[in-house]
Amino acid sequence: MRMNCKIIIALIAFFVAGCIPAVGQGMQLNIVGNLQSVPAKMDIDQLKTILKGEKLRWDDGVSVKIALMKTNTSIGSYTCERIFNMSTNELNKYFLAQVFQGKVKAPNFFTSKSELEEYVARTPGAIGVSQNTAENDGEIKLIVIDGRKQL
16 A cells, blocks of 8 residues: 555656746747847857857957856756756856866856846947847847847
8 A cells, every 4th residue: 555655646746747847948048249249140059159168259359258147047047958058067167167277268147137138238249148138229139040039
C-alpha cells in the first residue's frame, strides 16, 4: 500500500510540474541599438559574435558597448538560454574569464529594462537585449535579426 501511495504522489508531482510554464516560455526578446553605429539588420551569428565581445568595434570605428539584463532576472536568464545557449552560471564564468584574460570589456548589466534602454539610447555604439520594446520616438532602434524584430 505504501508503495502505491509513493507512486501516486510521484505521478501527481510529475503532472503538476508539467503544467507549470517554463521560465522564458513564450518570452520574446528584442535587440536594441543606439542610433549611432549599430546596424539595423544582422543575422544571429553576427549578433552572438557581438554579444560575446568578439567584435570590439562597429564598421565606423565606434566601440561596441554591450548591455544585458542581470542573469538573475527572467529576461537575463532567458537571454543566456536563447542567445548564448548557456546557463546563467556559464555566462557569468565566460565573461569573467574573458575580462580576466583582457580579451573583452565587461558588459554593462542592468536590473530593469528601462535602465538598459536608457543606457543604450544615450551611449553611442551600445547594443542590448531587452523585452517588449516598442520603437520609441527615435531614441533607440530595434535591430532586425534574421528578418525578425523578436527572438
